[in-house]
Amino acid sequence: ILEEVCDKDGRYVAVKGRINNNVVSLINVYAPPEGNPKFYQKLSEKIISFSEGTLICGGDWNCVLNHTKDTTSLKRRKNNKSKALNLLIKEVDLCDVWRELHPLEKDYTHFSVAHKVHSRIDFFLINRSDKHRVIECNIGIADLSDHSAIHLTIHKYY
Template sequence: MESKKLRQNWVGQIFSSPGGKASRGVSILISKNMPFKSSNVHVDQEGRYVIVSGLLQNEMVTLVNVYAPNSLQSKFFTSLCPKILQSIEGPLIIGGDFNSVCDPIHPLPSDKNISAALRDFQSELGITDVWRLVHPDAREYSFYSGAHNSYQG
């Protein structure tokens, strides 16, 4: 199993949603020095997300890792949102690869419905892109897509 490759000296718990042979798959790793007791784990069978709720240092929290598909993102975000809403216990922390951007400063040349779906996803969950909040005008990106001829951040 791929999650065994993630086991390191510092890792105490691994919550994984493995993908296919060389695609997809997400994990949430919890340090063995971080007191965490899971109460609810939802694992996507296609390796697109993992949702874990539990006590983190005696506070309820929900952790989510997402790997959105390269296509059909609107459908993906629309179906993922209720699953997250059903699982929320305490503050919500989401990370991952959304394969899209939601702010109009850096639009992708692809279908604008994708960006709108991601903005709706953020709005429905009440979440904020913290990096973009702190750096609203920064022209820094995490990835260049040759297929889309655009930078993504």
């Protein structure tokens, strides 16, 4: 481990370290469900300043990236959280790993009982330049939670 940082509100944990002498940055995110778009701006700044080497950023983002493909909700307008997260992805040059591998598929990671809506709000983001490292990314089952596990397998380093 080279460096660790945490958000004071517990919204992310970031760890930078070495695997086989290659630098890797891991960031686990729990985005606020109440929808403060400023969170994504602050997270973008942290990712840019903190990350080095291969970046793997994943967690519960509490919003969908694509309202046509990532939710069964009939509300099709993008909310501010989705706009802010899509802007973060563009600014930092990241890609949504599962969507890159499954461009047309519809699958979901969360079911809201209250709204009777399925959504894909849990996912991995990586540097676009590292997407060739991905072997697979799959959505598992929700057996202990209302969220499904996400599985990411990447190539070993050089």
